[in-house]
Amino acid sequence: MKKLSALGLxxxxxxxxxxxxxxxxxxxTELTTIERSSFNDxxxxxxxxxxQREVTILVVGVPYNREGEIGFQAKQVMKYAxxxxxxxxxxxxxxxxxFTSVEAEEQLRSSKKYSRQNKGLIxxxxxxxxxxxxxDGR
Known part of the structure; x- marks a missing residue:
């Protein structure tokens, strides 16, 4: 089986x-949170x-709107990615x-790790x- 090294963003x-x-x-698994500054940084x-991780692919979440369409924010995320x-x-x-951020927040609350001050955890x-x-979809 070929090794897979992907980053989820x-x-x-x-x-x-x-x-x-x-x-x-x-x-x-969670790795880190990068505070954005300039694109080059x-x-x-x-x-x-x-x-370090020998990554070969980026997997990026696109924030479609409730109707499943690509709105302004989704376009910005896709362009950056x-x-x-x-x-x-x-x-x-x-x-x-x-809804991944909502799910993430719920998971953190249930594991008692939630903190309003630390958005990076979410x-x-x-x-x-x-x-x-x-x-899972592969």
């Missing part, structure tokens, strides 16, 4: 939640993670991320949910 305006998977592509931060994948020379796939949990959806 929950891209927001201020932060990007990041998740990775085991080499078999079965289980997604973001690329540098991602390069470090990609080199395409630019990032191009700069990092990685494959890119998109996943419908509707972002990286949402990234893990996005990546797990992709892994």
């Amino acid at each position: 929950d891209i927001g305006l201020r932060r990007i939640g990041v998740a990775g998977c085991d080499g078999l592509g079965l289980i997604a 973001d690329v540098v931060k991602f390069k470090e993670i990609i080199e 395409q630019r990032l994948a191009h700069h990092l020379q990685l494959e890119l796939e998109f996943v419908d991320e509707r 972002d990286k949990r949402a990234a893990a949910i996005i990546l797990q959806l992709w892994l």
Whole structure:
């Protein structure tokens, strides 16, 4: 079986939640939250993670609207993701991320790890949910 190394991303305006998977592509786990600054700084931060984990593909959650259509925010996320994948020379796939942040918040509340002050926890949990959806769909 070929090793799989994917990164799941929950891209927001201020932060990007990041998740990775085991080499078999079965289980997604939270990794970190990247505080966004300039695009070039973001690329540098991602390069470090990609080199450490030998990543070959980015899996990005797209925030479709309730009707399942691509709105303004979804277009912004897709544009950023395409630019990032191009700069990092990685494959890119998109996943419908509707309600992943809500699910992430609920999971954190039930595990007693929820904190209103630490939005980064929600972002990286949402990234893990996005990546797990992709892994399960393979």
